Amino acid sequence: MTALFGLALTGRRVVVVGAGKVASRRVRRFLAEGAHVCVVAPAASDDIRRHAQHGDLEWRDREAAAADLDDAWFVLAATDDPAVNAAVVSWADARRIFSIDVSDGSRGSARQAASSQHGDLAVGVVSTEGPDPARIRAVRDAVAAHIDAGGVDLRRRRTHEGRVILVGSGPGDPSLITVRGRQALSEADVVVTDRLGATELLVTVPYDVEVVNVGKSPDNHPVPQHEINALLVDRAKRGLVVVRLKGGDPFVFGRGGEEVHACLEAGVPVEVVPGVTSALSVPALAGIPVTQRQVAGTVVITSGHAGADPTAVAAMVEGATLVVLMGVNALPGIVQAGLDAGAAPGMPVAIIERGSTPQERITRTVLSDAVRSAGETGVKPPAIIVIGQVAHPELLASAAAATPHS
Numbered sequence: 001m002t003a004l005f006g007l008a009l010t011g012r013r014v015v016v017v018g019a020g021k022v023a024s025r026r027v028r029r030f031l032a033e034g035a036h037v038c039v040v041a042p043a044a045s046d047d048i049r050r051h052a053q054h055g056d057l058e059w060r061d062r063e064a065a066a067a068d069l070d071d072a073w074f075v076l077a078a079t080d081d082p083a084v085n086a087a088v089v090s091w092a093d094a095r096r097i098f099s100i101d102v103s104d105g106s107r108g109s110a111r112q113a114a115s116s117q118h119g120d121l122a123v124g125v126v127s128t129e130g131p132d133p134a135r136i137r138a139v140r141d142a143v144a145a146h147i148d149a150g151g152v153d154l155r156r157r158r159t160h161e162g163r164v165i166l167v168g169s170g171p172g173d174p175s176l177i178t179v180r181g182r183q184a185l186s187e188a189d190v191v192v193t194d195r196l197g198a199t200e201l202l203v204t205v206p207y208d209v210e211v212v213n214v215g216k217s218p219d220n221h222p223v224p225q226h227e228i229n230a231l232l233v234d235r236a237k238r239g240l241v242v243v244r245l246k247g248g249d250p251f252v253f254g255r256g257g258e259e260v261h262a263c264l265e266a267g268v269p270v271e272v273v274p275g276v277t278s279a280l281s282v283p284a285l286a287g288i289p290v291t292q293r294q295v296a297g298t299v300v301i302t303s304g305h306a307g308a309d310p311t312a313v314a315a316m317v318e319g320a321t322l323v324v325l326m327g328v329n330a331l332p333g334i335v336q337a338g339l340d341a342g343a344a345p346g347m348p349v350a351i352i353e354r355g356s357t358p359q360e361r362i363t364r365t366v367l368s369d370a371v372r373s374a375g376e377t378g379v380k381p382p383a384i385i386v387i388g389q390v391a392h393p394e395l396l397a398s399a400a401a402a403t404p405h406s
């Protein structure tokens with residue numbers, strides 16, 4: 001009996017009669033779709049009042065009348081009085097406006113779908129016989145979880161405009177990619193990947209997805225950046241969805257800016273999906289908060305490639321937290337520059353290799369002893385070096401003792 005249509009409510013007037021718990025929930029959904037929402041009810045939930053005060057919606061604080069439905073595209077009867085809801089539905093029918101009655105889902109002319117959104121895909125589940133909200137929600141949850149876990153091939157089948165999606169995949173643990181990042185992978189016709197990040201996710205892409213590895217490793221030459229840029233642009237111009245999978249966040253020492261620039265210059269649409277950067281997450285996983293009240297209020301993130309950057313040296317002296325990426329080879333120079341500038345020799349240092357992976361290893365030391373300790377444990381890239389009081393092994397235990405009520 002029920003045909004399914006996705007209604008476009010953006011910019012269209014939706015009238016909600018009632019302003020209790022159920023109405024509040026549905027109102028959020030209409031607002032999320034960009035509908036012009038008018039709520040009619042003598043009393044409203046805090047949530048609806050706040051939305052009204054912020055100007056997100058119009059609230060008519062009185063009993064509803066048939067004329068309230070004028071100009072509406074869609075009506076929701078959501079009072080706790082079934083007789084009122086029935087009246088609202090009959091006003092809507094008389095005006096040929098689709099409606100839902102929350103007290104009796106079989107009465108209005110529309111059915112409430114349990115829905116979920118996955119990028120540009122919307123999934124809606126309705127039952128065609130008697131309404132059973134908990135049941136359709138269970139189906140929706142199962143389908144949504146399957147899609148978000150990468151279980152569905154979301155590549156476009158019809159000819160489409162090619163584009164590039166830069167995806168930050170996080171520090172390595174595949175569960176630390178964002179939901180949008182995961183979706184983008186399911187949409188990819190081509191994946192251009194590095195060595196770092198959640199590359200384990202690539203085992204799940206279909207065999208006919210082209211996977212190009214441009215990551216550098218000790219025994220191969222890195223693919224020059226201009227060649228990577230050209231590859232992204234070339235595939236996108238062939239009408240393919242290209243995912244550029246990167247470790248951490250694309251814009252933190254990831255050359256993401258250069259790739260976006262190359263795409264824009266070539267007229268290729270490009271989307272950036274931020275990632276969980278190793279600079280902040282690897283310390284966090286090792287129990288090191290990069291800021292902590294009364295300990296460090298500034299974080300400087302630097303790259304060892306630049307050697308001992310003056311701002312980084314100043315951070316060590318001034319008591320800020322210094323996080324060094326790509327710093328294993330540069331460690332001696334950075335430590336020496338810090339000590340020469342007056343940084344405390346006893347300043348705590350933590351070196352975390354392969355954070356978030358089963359091979360994670362933490363070396364704890366102090367500034368004056370850092371080079372020796374790193375040599376002794378044989379520290380190898382990829383590693384994050386944290387220099388500052390926040391790297392003190394007892395920090396969290398002592399902070400908890402010092403500020404029990406905050």
Ligand code: SAH
Binds near residue numbers: 171172248253382
């Ligand atoms: N865009 C990335 C950084 C790329 S630069 C991000 O936001 O995380 C590469 C450097 O990142 C490595 O040399 C290392 O310093 C650091 N790194 C990346 N993943 C790491 C991990 N799992 N553990 C430790 N360091 C990591």
